[in-house]
Amino acid sequence: MLDANLKQQLQTYLQNLKRPVELLVSADDAPKSLEIIRLADDIASLSALVTVKRVTSQRTPSMQVISPDTGSNISFAGLPMGHEFTSLVLALLHTGGHPIKITAEQIAQIASLQGQFKFETYVSLSCQNCPDVVQAINMMAAINPNITNVMIDGALFQEEVTERNIMAVPSVYLNGEIFAQGRISLAEMLNRLDSGAEARQAEALSEKAPYEVLVIGGGPAGASAAIYAARKGLRTGVLADKFGGQVSETVGIENFISVKATEGPKLVANLEAHVREYDVEIMDNQKAVSLKQDGLYQVELANGAVLKSKTVLLATGARWREMNVPGEKEYRGKGVAYCPHCDGPLFKGKRVAVIGGGNSGIEAAIDLANIVEHVTVLEFDSKLRADDVLQRKAASMGNITIITQAMTTDVVGDGQRVTGLNYTDRATNESHHVALAGIFVQIGLVPNSEWLRGTIEMTARGEIIVDNHGQTSLPGVFAAGDVTNSAYKQIIIAMGSGATASLGAFDYLIRNS
Known part of the structure; x- marks a missing residue:
């Protein structure tokens, strides 16, 4: 099932296992079942800590990744290959005791959740956003045995898809009821599962000391701006609805100079890793709703928190343009x-x-x-x-x-x-x-600038107008990327404009400190 190169890579990963992992395989004589049997056997051959058992489960073919020690249960209904192979590898590692790379606060929050949480996540194996959702829920399942998750290949289990009227992925069900549709972060899920999380988060954010540069947006422009600001020794924060922005929904990227070909999610992961190499505070799953000035600039968030900064750099990007015709909103996610x-x-x-x-x-x-x-x-x-x-x-x-x-x-x-x-x-x-x-x-993009109307000068299309230093009509407020009136909307141009705006903010601080 796995070629020699992939086996070698996987064997290296599995050396990080610290406790036993059981693979419970439900299969029949269908081709996909035979493939999932071979996949399980291949994995077991690479580590003495992995064993395989044949079982009969609700869905066939499927594979459950079980920890006999902790009782965690992560399942894959269908063959977890394509984009979801990484989800399988991480499920093996986390079930086997390899550290989970989220904050200590999030781990404690997940572990403290009370009740039974049975997640079912419908995906397509060609979906580049689905693995992020699957992996987030799988991490919760690896931490708290009261949480389980099953990834379901919608193309393979068409009867379920039809019965539940699923027409968009990822579609997440919790205890039999729809929980989320589309990309959703771990932080967002925890806010929904833990009713007091948002208020605690808002209080903690409001207590943060003022920044010298506060970047709003975590796409290529925002990441570039944050790195350039941090390299200048400035106290830098990044506020992002979701890190990566529109790029995370892009499959093939072949015009990023020096990289012949890559995929959006991979580029986003590299961007975030690069930003985290610096002393930058990343505040993910946060949305700005207003910008005011009272000595310092004040950015109010949707959860009521207020962040303060000497300069603000707007890199909120753009989103898919809608048709704005009757029936579009009603049937979004339903066709x-x-x-x-x-x-x-x-x-x-x-x-x-x-x-x-x-x-x-x-x-x-x-x-x-x-x-x-x-x-x-x-x-x-x-x-x-x-x-x-x-x-x-x-x-x-x-x-x-x-x-x-x-x-x-x-x-x-x-x-x-x-x-x-x-x-x-x-x-x-x-x-x-x-x-x-x-x-x-597929009719283009709309800049994410509505929350700034009446505050900052824009074009008729809602693009923020900037000068050749990236500064807007407000002194000390800069902008970069697809949200601006840049002539072309490209990843490499957004990164360049993020650097320009960040250097512009640095120059502003020098002259106005």
Whole structure:
């Protein structure tokens, strides 16, 4: 099952096991079952502390990772390969006693949770966001035996997906009820499970001493800014809704100079590791709601906390643009999706639409065409805006239909899931209906700047206007990355602008201290 190179790497990891690990495998004669048996046997052959037992469980094929010593139980329904292989490796290590790399406060908080928490996490193996959620819950399960988690491959267990009307991943159920859909951090989960956590967190944040540079946003621009500020010896904090931002939802990155190819989650992990090499306070899972000045700048958070700083650097990035048509919000996660790599496998053999004819839209159509029955691309303009090479590839595929001058007017559904959409032909003004199961929206980005309206000068599109030092209309407030009026929205440009704005803040502090 595992090639020689992967076995060698895994054997090195398994040397970190400190206590026995049992793999309980439920399998039949189906091909996936045979693969999971071989996988379990391969793992057991690499460490004397790992044993395999055959069992009958609720889902087949599946593998439970059990600690006989602590009673922890982490399960994988389906073959945990692709993006989820790392989740399996970490489950083995954490079950086997290898230290879990989260804060001591979080470990204590997880250990103190009372009650029974049975998590079920539906994923697709091509989803780059799913492993973060699976691994966060698995860590909780490794710490507290009252918490269990099973990763479920939605493409393999289609009957469950249909029964529960799951049309987006990751979808997390707790004790049989929906708990979360989409990416969610460990801190967010703990806030939901521990009712007093948010208030304690807000109090602790408000007690922090003022910063010299407070970076708001943890994407490439924010990470770059934090590193440059810390290297100047400035007291630096990073406030982020989620570290990595939009990059964490990007699969293939091939234009990051000096790195031929990488993936968004891997780049985000490297960014965070680099920032943590410096004396930078990272405050994750926090959202800023207002910016005021009273001597120092004051940033109020959604939980009521207030942080103070001599300078502020805004790097809040951008998010997927929505169509803003009737039915879109109602059916979000029920057929309306924004990440074809994450949710595409849930629409295997079905008909879907892609809204948008730019590079991201045509790339999505090409990827989906390998999974679904048919893809209809709807482009508002009279021609596609995607690169010629992508247009030629799409045209060569037999199950992609491209419609230009199409204005989507509404999303149609049966109350439970999407059944189609309506659009108007802008050339003839005629209305048309397309029957389908899913709609993937790929029409660009919107800057995350609404909370600053009326506070700072912006363009009509909501982009923060900066000068060549990265300074905004407020002295001492700087901005960088996709939230600004930069001409191009690229990772490498965001990093450069983060460095520029950070150096601008340093220069401001020197001249105004």
